[in-house]
Amino acid sequence: MTAPTAPTRERREDEFSAVSHVYEPHRVGLPPLGPYLRGLWRRREFMFELSRTELRAQHFNTVFGQIWLVLNPLLLACVYFILVDILRSRSGGIEFFAHLMSSLFIFQFVTDSMRQAVKSVTGGGKLILNTAFPRVMLPGASVLTAFKRFLPTLLIFIPVYFAAGHRPGFELLWVVPVVALFGLVASGLAMLVAAGQVYFRDLKNFLTYALRIWLYGSPILYHESQVPDRYHFLLVLNPVAPLLAAWSDIIDKGIAPSAGDLALGAAWGVALFLVGGLFFISREREFAVRL
Amino acid sequence: MSSLSASDRVRIRVQDVSVTYRTSLEKAPTLRGTLLRLGRRERVIREIPALRGVSFEVPHGKVMGVVGANGAGKSTLMRTVAGILPPTTGRVEVNGRVSTLLSLGVGFNRKLTGRENVVLGGLAAGLTRAELDSKYDEIVEFAELEEFMDMPMQTYSSGMYGRLAFAVSMAMRPDILIIDEALSVGDARFRRKSFKRMRELCEEDRTILLVSHALGTIEKLCDECIWMHKGELRMWDEPSAVVDAYTDFLGVKDEERDPVTMEDV
Numbered sequence: 001m002t003a004p005t006a007p008t009r010e011r012r013e014d015e016f017s018a019v020s021h022v023y024e025p026h027r028v029g030l031p032p033l034g035p036y037l038r039g040l041w042r043r044r045e046f047m048f049e050l051s052r053t054e055l056r057a058q059h060f061n062t063v064f065g066q067i068w069l070v071l072n073p074l075l076l077a078c079v080y081f082i083l084v085d086i087l088r089s090r091s092g093g094i095e096f097f098a099h100l101m102s103s104l105f106i107f108q109f110v111t112d113s114m115r116q117a118v119k120s121v122t123g124g125g126k127l128i129l130n131t132a133f134p135r136v137m138l139p140g141a142s143v144l145t146a147f148k149r150f151l152p153t154l155l156i157f158i159p160v161y162f163a164a165g166h167r168p169g170f171e172l173l174w175v176v177p178v179v180a181l182f183g184l185v186a187s188g189l190a191m192l193v194a195a196g197q198v199y200f201r202d203l204k205n206f207l208t209y210a211l212r213i214w215l216y217g218s219p220i221l222y223h224e225s226q227v228p229d230r231y232h233f234l235l236v237l238n239p240v241a242p243l244l245a246a247w248s249d250i251i252d253k254g255i256a257p258s259a260g261d262l263a264l265g266a267a268w269g270v271a272l273f274l275v276g277g278l279f280f281i282s283r284e285r286e287f288a289v290r291l
Numbered sequence: 292m293s294s295l296s297a298s299d300r301v302r303i304r305v306q307d308v309s310v311t312y313r314t315s316l317e318k319a320p321t322l323r324g325t326l327l328r329l330g331r332r333e334r335v336i337r338e339i340p341a342l343r344g345v346s347f348e349v350p351h352g353k354v355m356g357v358v359g360a361n362g363a364g365k366s367t368l369m370r371t372v373a374g375i376l377p378p379t380t381g382r383v384e385v386n387g388r389v390s391t392l393l394s395l396g397v398g399f400n401r402k403l404t405g406r407e408n409v410v411l412g413g414l415a416a417g418l419t420r421a422e423l424d425s426k427y428d429e430i431v432e433f434a435e436l437e438e439f440m441d442m443p444m445q446t447y448s449s450g451m452y453g454r455l456a457f458a459v460s461m462a463m464r465p466d467i468l469i470i471d472e473a474l475s476v477g478d479a480r481f482r483r484k485s486f487k488r489m490r491e492l493c494e495e496d497r498t499i500l501l502v503s504h505a506l507g508t509i510e511k512l513c514d515e516c517i518w519m520h521k522g523e524l525r526m527w528d529e530p531s532a533v534v535d536a537y538t539d540f541l542g543v544k545d546e547e548r549d550p551v552t553m554e555d556v
Contacts, residue, residue, distance in 0.1 A: 023374050023383040039417075046414035053400075053407050127400075132374045132389075133415045200322035288375050289312055 030282050040134045047137045051144035054116070073108060073153045077101040084221050095252070098164035102157055102251045103220040103244055106179070109150040110186045110240060111211045116142035117190035118197050118204045121287055128288055135284040136277070139194040143187050166254060174250045174257055178243060181262075181269045185239055188272030191280040198283070198290050219244050239268040301386070302467055302498040303349040303372055308381030310342040310367050341367040343522040344381070349500065349515075352493055356513035356530055357502040358537050363519040365502045369469050372500065387466025387498070390416065401445040405436060405455060408444055412459055426462040433488075434458035435481075454481055461488055468492060471502040486512065506534045 064071060081097050092099075117139040121128065124138055161168075197203045217234045219227065224245050227235060235241040242264040246257030342364045349355045359365050370376040373389050400408060409430055413423045431437055434454040439447065447455070454477050460468060468489075477485060489499055489512065503509055509516055509530050516533040518526040520540075526533050 020387075021374055021383075021385045023371065023378060023385070025378055025380050042419075043414060043417060045420050046411065049407075049411055049414055053403050053411065057402055127411075127415065129370065129375065130373075131412070131415045133417070202322035206322070285377050288370065289377075 030278070031285070036134060036281065040136065043133055043137060046133065047141045047144060050137070050141040051148065054141060054145045055148055069149055070152050070156050073105055074156055076108075077104050080104065080221055094160070095164045098157075098160050098166065099223065099248060099252050100221060101160055103218075103247060105150060105153040105157065106182055106247055107215060107218060107220055107240065107244070108153075109146050109179075110182060110189065111215070112146035112149055113139075113143040113186035113190045114193050114207065114211065116145055118193040118207055120190075121194045122197050122201070135287055136191065136280055139190040139280065140187070142194070143183065143190050146186065147183065161251070166251070169254055171250060171254055171256050174246070177262075178246050178250065178257065178265070181243055181265050182240070182247075184266075184269030184273045185243070188269070188274070188276035189239075191276035192272075195276075195280040195283050195287075198287055214238070219248070224248065239272060240265075242268065300351045301348050301384075302351050302353075303355075303386075303500070304382075304384040305348070305368075305372065306346050306382045306384070308342055308345045308368075308371060308378045308383055309340065310364075310371055310376060311379045312339040312341055340522055342371070342378075345519075345522075345524045346381075347517055347524060347527055349498055352496045352498060353514040354489070354493055354499045354501055354512050356509040356516035356533070357500065357519060358504070358506065358509060358516060358533065359519035359525075360541075364522040365519050366471055368519065369471050369500065369502060373469055385467065388463070389467045389469060390460045390463035390465030402443055404443055405440040405447070409440075409455070409459055413463075416463055418463070430455075430458045430462045433461065433484075450477055450481075453477055457485055461492075465497065467498045467500070469500045472504065506538065510534050 077097075077100060081100055084096075084100065085092065120138040120142050121135065124135075128135065193203060193207060215221075218238055218240055219235070224235065224241070242261040246261040246265060249255050249257045249261070345364075345368060347355075357365050357368070367376065371378050371383055372385060374383075374385070400411070403411070409427065410423060413426070414420070418426070431440055434451075434457070436451060436455060439451060444452065457470075457477070460470070470489075489501075492499060501509070501513060513530040516528065516530040517524055518533050518537050526536055528536075
């Protein structure tokens with residue numbers, strides 16, 4: 001037996017490609033988190049590539065192609081603006097349009113993540129059955145895809161922002177942490193629905209309506225201040241309400257968001273991320289049996 | 292790897308492994324069905340034992356053949372060894388990097404091009420982008436699919452599919468290669484090439500688990516062979532002995548051991 005040096009060169013110390021593995025009975029429970037996270041980090045390129053191909057596959061055979069990435073949200077914003085403008089007696093004007101558009105776009109980032117993630121595991125079929133890798137990268141890629149779809153919408157918002165009479169100041173920098181918190185919420189919910197779909201295949205169908213109700217129950221088509229008292233509990237129960245309030249402060253009013261909104265938003269974000277992550281990771285080894 | 296410990300000589304050790312799939316009676320689990328059943332306070336879970344108390348070992352650098360009828364649990368066994376399915380009871384010990392070539396399609400997505408699939412599959416299996424770049428040409432060259440790499444995989448024939456899968460698996464330079472009925476898709480020339488490649492891998496001290504219905508292939512390529520029957524290990528012996536017993540079991544008489552049973556159909 002002439003031991004070659006070639007195979008040792010590529011050896012790595014993580015759960016998914018380590019030199020030695022032992023597989024034992026395992027139903028529900030957390031894998032060792034250290035190696036799991038290292039495996040995740042090592043394969044981060046996979047997540048980016050998966051998201052890239054996801055993005056490329058969408059609108060693949062339409063005439064406008066990738067232009068739909070901005071056309072879709074723009075048309076949606078117009079539809080909702082017309083709807084709200086008809087329903088209300090006095091017109092909100094361009095200023096309200098700016099509020100609606102920016103809030104809708106960031107909200108879409110969250111719901112897009114979930115819509116994409118809900119089918120990520122059950123649609124992963126062959127990949128899951130034939131390759132061992134940290135499954136959490138599937139909803140992870142969905143969030144990444146949604147984020148990449150969100151970025152170009154910022155571009156079309158810029159002219160509206162200026163047309164509404166807003167001028168950028170240093171307060172605009174608050175956008176960065178707030179978007180990060182939205183990302184945290186999106187990731188948590190994405191992992192929840194992705195794992196949930198494995199057990200309840202009806203989830204995807206329900207999700208469409210749940211997300212629509214959520215949109216109407218969030219301060220997007222109206223300002224937070226316009227919510228009647230009897231519906232105020234909705235704002236308390238809504239994970240994105242504090243973040244949307246912060247978002248509106250930054251974009252519409254050009255002021256720094258209140259510490260309360262930020263703290264509440266961060267609490268929601270961290271809680272959802274942890275719950276979603278733990279739920280997903282503790283269940284993911286079972287996915288192959290369930291598909 | 293100058294000093295090989297005793298446990299290192301055994302590449303794969305499967306000890307008393309059972310795998311049970313749990314499914315509800317419905318085709319797919321749905322919230323609606325679950326709610327209805329919750330309302331009636333009943334729990335419908337059907338357990339399907341796919342593997343029952345299977346134990347065997349594969350030594351370093353050997354080719355282990357796996358034969359058995361459809362539904363005997365061969366693919367489940369391969370997935371368990373690859374660490375994709377957790378065993379319900381028992382223990383699997385694997386020493387080395389595993390690359391899987393499981394029944395056609397290593398996570399291949401038919402809508403994406405061949406190139407995108409190779410990149411995605413490689414990254415998922417844990418290669419870095421730099422490693423992948425250096426291996427990409429080798430993969431394409433081995434699969435002989437130069438002009439097809441930028442076409443969606445749905446335009447590929449099943450033979451081309453299998454060739455690409457095989458080339459990717461080989462390029463991973465695995466310590467352990469698991470091949471599940473994937474060899475049978477290539478044409479004669481490609482199959483010969485794959486045989487040669489597999490032999491080379493063995494000489495490099497790598498270990499192969501080969502699932503095939505082509506009994507001739509098993510006899511020619513393998514050092515040892517196991518026969519799976521209804522989730523149980525029925526026999527573990529020299530390939531010729533196992534193939535003889537298996538063909539007897541199938542009711543194939545000696546004079547009928549023609550190309551139909553011995554080669555790929």
